[in-house]
Amino acid sequence: MLNQIEAEFPEHPPRPRALPTALQGIRVIDFSHFIAGPFATTILADMGADVIKIEPPGRGDDLRRYPPINADLAHGAPFLWTNRNKRSVALDLKLPDGVAVARELIATADVVVENFSSGVMQRFGLDYEACRALRPEIIYCSVSAYGRSGAFADRLGFDPIAQVESGFVSMNGYADREGVRALSPVMDISTAMMASNAILGALMARERTGQGQMVEVSLFETAVLMTGYASMQQLFSGADPQRNGNTSPDTCPSGVFQASDCAFYINCGNDKIFQRLMTQVLDRPDLAGAAIYATGPARVGRRAELFALLGDAFARQPWSHWQARMRAAGVPHGRLRSVGEAIRSPEARERGIVTRIRHDAVGWVPNVNSPIRYSGTPLADPVAAPAVGQHTGDVLRELLGYDDARLAGLAATGAFGAAAGSAKDAKV
Template identity: 50%
Template sequence: MDPAGPLSGILVVDFTRVIAGPVATQTLADLGADVVKIEHPAGGDDTRGYRDPEIAGQSTFFMAFNRNKRSVALDLSVPEAVTVARDLVAKADIVVENFSAGVMAKYGLDYDSLAALNPRVIYVAGSAYGRDGAYRSRAGYDPVVQAESGFLSLNGFPDGEPVRTGIAMIDVTTGLGLVQACLAALIHRERTGRGQYVEVGLFDTALQMCLHFGMRHLLTGETPTRVGNSSPGAAPNGTFRAKDGPFQLTVAGDRVWRKLCQDVLGRPELVDDPAFATGAERAANKDALHRVLDEIFLTDTRDRWVEKMRAMKVPAGPIRTVAEACESPEVKERDLVRRAPCTGVGQVPVLRSPMRFEKTPVREPFGVPALGEHTETVLHDLLGYDAARTAALRAAGAFGTKR
């Protein structure tokens, strides 16, 4: 087994902020890339200021999206700082940014400028509504894009208002799309020797996330509606309440339905009930079916029902809080919570990457950087700057207030 990750040797210059971009660069870092995060000296990434909650002055929000990176503080309004950024890009494999349209060009760090400097560089941009067209300058955040794309209309219960997802799902999915773009562009560069410009938009991603609901509308003209925790095409599928708490049950197909009725519920007659005999009939009679199951499930505890279902390969699980999930046997079995050093805080628990590689394991987490923690190290080790040059940059205000 090679202890180096699959992206070992890949240098990423990271101009991202908030969620979508940092999700992308954190994933690249987990895969072994050397990610150098460029931050403004006065506060850094916006999420460093999200102080609810915080640990020893560090934002837990920032910590969630920025492990395994090195932080370099540069004030890009200072020409000398832009020179440093360009020197980094000259050595980089990938640049990732998610600023508003025109910001990178203002500093001479747009794709055309950087490709002239380094034709092999892969420039990956995250945007709200695209970098061209009529909406390129419109501000966009996850909740707004959820609303405008129709994604939000699909979440919640039929008799209630649309509900945004508790997690910034479009941001996260866009971030993973940026990772896919990076990897595909790396393969293209391996074949051709040339980098390229790649873009992934929040709105585009949100519409794609409507998936079969979007396709249903395009093909039939129907407007899909909210179904709560159930499914429009399969039953029983949803949240059920046992004697002491709720659980989620998903039955997909007649074979699992028979197992549920015969081996778990002890009600084989339900299999032969004409209203429930096929998947289409169960879906059409979902409300009646769920009423029957509701009465049955109230006769025993949640854990007993879930245990029986799991024993018979019927997919079911308790509805947990995040706290319960983090302490669950599944987390312990998969070793999903590790410990890593965090500057100014000490050893902290962090979530492990979900990816597993046989020969090139993902990087063990080495923590979350303090703002500008690695500025001098990166300039010395990657760029070969000596102490005198670094001091001159500091005096010019490249790293913040002039001294």
């Protein structure tokens, strides 16, 4: 597929060189892996932070092996998605020399991010108290499954587990079968967003107080948040949300309908939208003014008959007919698309969501851009995710002043990996 990238997607346009980035001068030492931690630091890297990713020598972040894997890249597409704009340093944290180098890097940093199992960073001697002793103003972000304290701190957690335990899965799917998980790692992504927000808030607080702090974000707490207002509805009513498939329990008509050539979704979130749907799209002013359809609750109570009426009308014309009329009438609508259709859609192309960026090994790789748009501090130009330890030598020379002899000595001890018999072998 990569050989089609150049034909399908435009080269990423460079940012204005005269403008700064939002996090220019901020350094992040990133010990995280998989998605929640790395995607949080990708957000910071996009904003211009210097993110140094610490990885185990050789194998690196386990996400590198998630498919599809490109042999020339030596990692998979998911890793490429969540690790752009970072520099990789390979360190064996099981060796004292590896930990010593990590401590020196932390002493130069503004932020540390980790998402190991509870107790791991403490065993390395890299927990918050240890890092604060190295740099009192450090912001230390710990991403975990259930928090770093309490009865459940030792529990491992992954996105699907957070989905099921938070009640999120119970809300999704159809009433006649068990709940369905979201295939997208929505809890990892939302936890990453919360973590990056928390870090930005801590950086702002440090500007005022001069003090660093510990920041915690957990997958489970974020997953409960991602159930939306359902938790408040349950607390008020005592009733758990029911699975409604593609319809809405609160608004009607909202759901999937079939044109003569494809499926699409409409969302009538209020009475005015319903009236526009009936008068301007379907030419049925009689239904727009009917007392039995006058309010949302009334329409919800007559969902079956209303859906049957709409289904019959929509099936008579193609999507192009209905799309034009709904757009003109201001009725929220959208065609059901595959992922491939979505990223190649006119809307995605208009916003430049997918571009291509240079890569030394394969020429071009695709890039799914951040949705954040700054007028005064544009995001950093995207740089493809690094190979394991690709920047070890550059970073240690630049930040710590290591010379070739020092690098070669560390390589010989195995600090950069057991196979690193020389500075050259260790990508230094």
